[in-house]
Amino acid sequence: MKRALFILILLMSLTITTRAQTVVTGGLKAGGTLSSFLGKQATNYKSHFGFHAGLFANIGFTDRLAFQPEVLYSQKGGEVPALDLTTKVNYLEVPLLLHARAGEVFFEGGPQIGLLLGAKDQSDTYSRNVKGLYKVVDVGYVFGLGYQVKSGPGLGVRYSGGISKAEKPLTILGVRKQNDIRNSAVQLYLTYSFKAR
Secondary structure, three states: OHHHHHHHHHHHHHHHHOHHHOEEEEEEEEEEEEEEEEOHHHOOOEOEEEEEEEEEEEEEOOOOEEEEEEEEEEEEEEEEHHHOEEEEEEEEEEEEEEEEEEOOEEEEEEEEEEEEEEEEEEOOOOEEEOHHHEOOEEEEEEEEEEEEOOOEEEEEEEEEEEOOOOEOOEEEOOEEEOOOOEEEEEEEEEEEEOOOO
C-alpha cells in the first residue's frame, strides 16, 4: 500500500513539473472480464465472466509516454462447478498506469488499488452475502496493450493480478489462518477518448 502511494505521489509530482508540456485527454471504457482466483486454496475455482466500466484520464508527458489514472467498477470472482457455486466479488478499482505509445498502439502497466463494494456466493438454490470474508482493500498490478487514437474509439486487453490476498484471515479453534487466494482477471475492453485540451 505504501509503495502504491509513493508511486502515485511521484507520478503526480512529475505531472505538476511537466504541466506546460502535457496533453490531457479523457474518456470512457467498458468491457468483459474473465476472472478467477489464484493461490494454494484456490485450486477448485474456475473462470467466471463479469464486466467492468469506468472513466480514465490520459496525461501525456511526451508523444510516447503518458500517465493514465482510471476509476472502474469491476466484477471479479470465480466458479466451483462441482458445488454449483459462483463467488462474485465487486470492486471500485483505481489503476495508476504508465502508457508507452508507438503511434496509436500502446503498452500499459502499473499498480492498482481496489476497494471492496460487495461479495456474495450464489447457486441455483441460494444467495449468501460474504462481504465480511474479504479484505476492504485489494492491492494488485495491471499490464496490457491496445490501440487508441487521440480522439475517438479504441480497444485493449489487459491482465489484472492480485498482490495481496483477497480474503481476511480466519481464526479457527484459536489458530489464525490466512488463505492464499488472490484475484486474477483478463479484461477485454472498448474505449472512447475525448478531444485533447
